Amino acid sequence: MKTRLFAFAALGIALTACTNDNEVTDNDPVAAVINAEISDAVATRASGTAWAERDEIGISESRFGYANVLYRWENGKFTPAGTIIFFQDDDPTTFSAYYPYDADGGTLTATTDATAQQNQPAIDFLYATGATASTHNPEVNFTDDTDAGGTDCSFHHCMSQITLTFEAGSGVSFTAIKPVSYTLSGLTLTGSFDTETGIAKADEDAQTANLTMGLGGELTSSVILFPQTRASIGLTVVYNDNEYNATLSVPDGALKSGNNYTWTVSVRNKDLSIGSAEISDWNPVSGGIVDADL
Template sequence: MNTKKLLSVAFLALLLGSSCKNDAYRDLEETAENGVQFTSTIAGNSTTRVSGNSWDKDDAIGVFMKQGTGLSNVIAGNKRYSTAGNGNFTATGDDIINYPNEGTVDFIAYYPFKADLRDNSVAINVADQSNQSAIDVLYSNNATGFNKDSEIAKLNFKHSLSKVEITVKAGPGVTNLDGLAVTYQNILSQTSLDLASGNLTAPTAATNISTKVTAGTTGSTVEAILIPEVYGGKDVVFTIGTNSFTWKLPTTYNLEAGKKYNHTIELRTEAGITKAVEIGETTITDWVIVPGSSVILDKDKEPIKPIDPVGVEQVFFEEDFGTQGPRSNPRGRFATYTDFKNKTVKYSDLYTDSWADIRQTSTMDTHVWFPANRTTGMKIENINAAGYTKLRMTYEQAANGNNADIAALKVNINGVNYPTSGTLGGQNQFSEVAINSIASAANLTVEISAQAAENKAGYRIDNIKIFGTK
């Protein structure tokens, strides 16, 4: 689906004015209005950023405009963009990039911005965990093949490091968690991100890393952003006053880039407990979540065997409407179209006298079209959701007009309406819409419809995904 210029709902306003003055550029005044524009998303789900999956005030990214492989031919190097916290990124002065008069260019971007790059690499040191946002390194290299006539490019950022979050609870013999300190023992703390490839160098500088600890009403939250590496056999030491509790990581404990690992640890000072602590529901949605384990720690004893981890979220239904959508009239009626990705579900029209159709254009691949000023709808039945919980759905929505209302399309799942809200971006720019907390059921029926009185622009739907934990 790489012909689309997608715009994430969480970042509909995230327009980045870019920068740089060079003889290779068009002769334009250095203003944000004349510069290259971007949208952006951050992959996965997280609370590392102060505002969750959005940007924080004064966040700054570095942007490279280049041609060719890697960073062999940089046209604009390490240009700084910052935000006031509202999702709009701008550059000033010499940091404004203009497209060259001829040819196409690619973009590489990273966070957080560093003025003192060496050999186009970002030095990373995770020894200080007090400011998680400052060490949450992001990288984007997806925006390729743009020129002076291109629409807004989207930077898809991915987390380069790993995150471990531990919920600590007071067990028998531990009256409270006041003064809790948690340290990863003998952990490699330094690496660098090669901006040309997005790869990390081999980590160095082993040290004891003190985590960020936040007290809560029912326990404490322990956060650490670590270099992706094998940590099997390493010790994590929990200290309260003069008492210490050691958790030895499993021999196969391997952290992967962009993934977040959750664990629940109960501290106790007496042996013989038989009750295991279950992992609570994960509500973070900004890193790729890898479920962890629950462990009970005795004072000066090895941890009790972990209980089974919680389920992993999976995409169990996905529909991209194939590749055979007609480019000209007559368009493909939704109910009679045959090139759907899924062959085990039923596709039909909600209305028999007016219907949504399947189409593609010169700039957009196959999608569903809801014509303006008409009452139309689509239905997908017999979606097998047996055994899945924590259901949610995402889809991409666009309008044939600027700043259209997302809610003009109605979503019903198994007869229940799931309201949406917000405003789409520019004309025919796709935005991701999320439907959360869908009631569990063995089979799902999804209906998406538009009423003539509310559909004044004409809407498009693509890439429906349904997620569940199994």
């Protein structure tokens, strides 16, 4: 069967051109139907627990030559936004996908500076692979079926995340005054994401830099960073016109892909107490207690 590429808006054919038992009829072309979920309800996309309207992913497979095909989340499902992927024989084929979509695909470069943190979905790179489908079973399920003895083909986070939660410690009240901002120091803020392999990595040649985030009255803040080797990270918190300094010890000496490193920062009368660090999925990481003095 020849490759057939059609503009979705002009195509008058149902995406599932088959009967209820998924059998092809009248030799009609069969289009791939895309189902996708983000790994683990706890491991959410930066902007929430579900896909947002008009989220875009790039889908590829090698047998038929489809590469970086744009599908868009609209009305509760992914639909093609141009080219439609059609099966060209009866054999199963394997698909991969990434988020967020880029027209060029390949190796994308990005920064995770303070400006980029204001639009975290744009740097929350996700990747999925291993989903198979065919003319007789055209649904491409980027889902986790391990509970049913299947395979985890869902989207996984490729970046690393740090989440800090600030609490009032001994001799401190947040009723009138709260921490204003914090700075993480000694980080590599630039890097790349390979849409074909799902590998995100920091730029090894870049100079380390500081990342300052305003809190705006909130007591929990998260940042997304490129995975990188980092045994420790400097932390400075501005509270009541004073700077409190501490060092975050990173478990295993690295910010790893898919991990959310969470610390509770207790602001005390003259120092900060850094509680345990946990990994959540975005995965919790445990660390020791660190005190920070003025």
